[in-house]
Amino acid sequence: MMVNTGTVVFCADIGGSFIKFGLSRQQGEVTELARVATPAQSWDEFVLALQALLTEHGDGHPEDTPLAISTAGLVSPQSGEVMATNIPGFAGHNLAAELSQVLKRRVSVANDADCFALAEAHVGEGMGLPIVVGVILGTGVGGGIVFNGQLVRGHGGVAGEWGHGAITRTELVLDNNLVRIPRLPCGCGQTGCLDMLGGARGMERLHHELHQQSLTSQQIISGWQDEDAQSVLTIEAWLQLVGEPLTLLVNIIGATKVVVGGGLATVPRLIAALDERVRQSTLHSYPQPLVVPGKFVSQGGLVGASVLGRQR
Ligand SMILES: [Zn+2]
Numbered sequence: 001m002m003v004n005t006g007t008v009v010f011c012a013d014i015g016g017s018f019i020k021f022g023l024s025r026q027q028g029e030v031t032e033l034a035r036v037a038t039p040a041q042s043w044d045e046f047v048l049a050l051q052a053l054l055t056e057h058g059d060g061h062p063e064d065t066p067l068a069i070s071t072a073g074l075v076s077p078q079s080g081e082v083m084a085t086n087i088p089g090f091a092g093h094n095l096a097a098e099l100s101q102v103l104k105r106r107v108s109v110a111n112d113a114d115c116f117a118l119a120e121a122h123v124g125e126g127m128g129l130p131i132v133v134g135v136i137l138g139t140g141v142g143g144g145i146v147f148n149g150q151l152v153r154g155h156g157g158v159a160g161e162w163g164h165g166a167i168t169r170t171e172l173v174l175d176n177n178l179v180r181i182p183r184l185p186c187g188c189g190q191t192g193c194l195d196m197l198g199g200a201r202g203m204e205r206l207h208h209e210l211h212q213q214s215l216t217s218q219q220i221i222s223g224w225q226d227e228d229a230q231s232v233l234t235i236e237a238w239l240q241l242v243g244e245p246l247t248l249l250v251n252i253i254g255a256t257k258v259v260v261g262g263g264l265a266t267v268p269r270l271i272a273a274l275d276e277r278v279r280q281s282t283l284h285s286y287p288q289p290l291v292v293p294g295k296f297v298s299q300g301g302l303v304g305a306s307v308l309g310r311q312r
Contacts, residue, residue: 008061009309010054013112013301014071016040016086021053023061024068024306028123032302033057040087047102054103066106068309069095070115070301074161077153082109085187108308113160113261114151115304116296117144120259122307124295129256133160133249134294137242138262140199145253150311162249163199166192172240174210174233181241182209198242200263206241207234221267235270243277250290251283258291261300265293 011030013020019038022030034053039045054067073084080094099107110118117126117134126132126146136142141163145152152159164186172179183192184205197206200217207213207220211230215223223231250258258278260271275291282290296303 007310008065009306010057010061010065010067011302011305011309012050012053012067012069013115013299013305014038014069014087015112015301016072016084019049019053020302021057022302023057024302024309027307027310028119028303030299030302030306038087039089041089043089043093046087046089047099050099050103064105066108066309067099067103068305069099069107069109070112070305070308071095071109072112074157075109075111075114075153076157078156080109108311110151110153110304110308111144111157112301112304113142114144114153114157115308116261116294116300117146117160117259117304118151118307119296119300119303120261120294121146121149123303125259125292126257131254131256133253133255133258134300135162135246135258135260135291136262137199137260137264139201140195141202141242142262143249151308162245163195164188164190164193166190167194167197167241167245169241169244172237174237179210179237194242194245197238198245203234203238203264206237207231210234210237217264221270225269235273239273239277243274243281246274246291247278247281250278254284255290259294260291261294261297265297268293 009024011022011024019036021034022032024030073082075082080097082090082095084090096107096109113136120126121132132146134144143160143162145160184196185191186193186196203217220231224235271293275289278291279286
C-alpha cells in the first residue's frame, strides 16, 4: 500500500440531495468548503457542478490535485458504474474514468459505507487493525470491509453489503410467545432481506408488526430505555434479528472490529446491547468490545474519501 500523506486531496461526498465538498491536507482531516444540491437527474449538470466547485476552490493548488469521491450507491470495480437509485443521472457512466478525463486529474470513487469503513480503519475506532467491518445501521442496513488498510470491493462492489439476502429465521420466542417474522419484499428485488427489518425503518416495521402501533425508531428506543414493555419486546426481537447475521458475518471474515455508523450508532446503549448479543455467539471469543459506535458517524464519507484519495 502506497500512502502519500503529504499530498493535498479534494474530497466530495455525494448523496441524493447534497454534494459536500472539502479539502484534505492530511489523511483523516477534511475542511468542508461547500455544500451544493446534487443534480441527481443529469450527468452533464453533475459534471458541471463538480467543475464549478474545483474552479472556485482550486486557487493555490496544483491543477491536477486529485479528487476522491464518496457516493451513495454501489460502485462496481469491474465496470466503474455506480448503481444509485437516488441518483439516476449516474446510470451508464463510469464515474472515475469519465471524471478523470473531464476534470483532468486522478479521480477515485467508493461507496459511502465503504468510505466510512476506510475512515474508521485508518483514523477511527478500528485504527491499525487488520480486519475492520464498517456497519451502517441507518435508514437501512449497509456496510464495507477493510482488510489490512485496503478496501475490499468485491464483485460489482457488493462486498460488505450484509443487509441484502434473506433472514433465515421465520419465528422468534419472545416472552414465551412464538412470534412469526414477516418476510417483506425489499427494494433490491428479493424478499425477507435484513435491510427491511434491521435499520431504523426496519425497527419501526418490526414494532408495527408486533404491536400494531406506529412509532418512530427514536420513540421505540426511548421506550426501551424507559422499560416500556412493548418497546422492550421490539428491541429484543431487533437485537436477535440483527445480531445473528452480524455474528455470521464476523465468523465468515474473522473481523477484528465492527464499527457502526448511521443514525442508530448514536445510541451507545443500543450498540452495547448488540455487541453483547454478538459476542455471546461468535465462534472465537472477544474479551474486548467488538461492535462499537464509530468515530465518524456523521462525516465518514468525506474522511473516508481523504483516505481513499491517497491510496493506489
Ligand atoms: Zn434486499
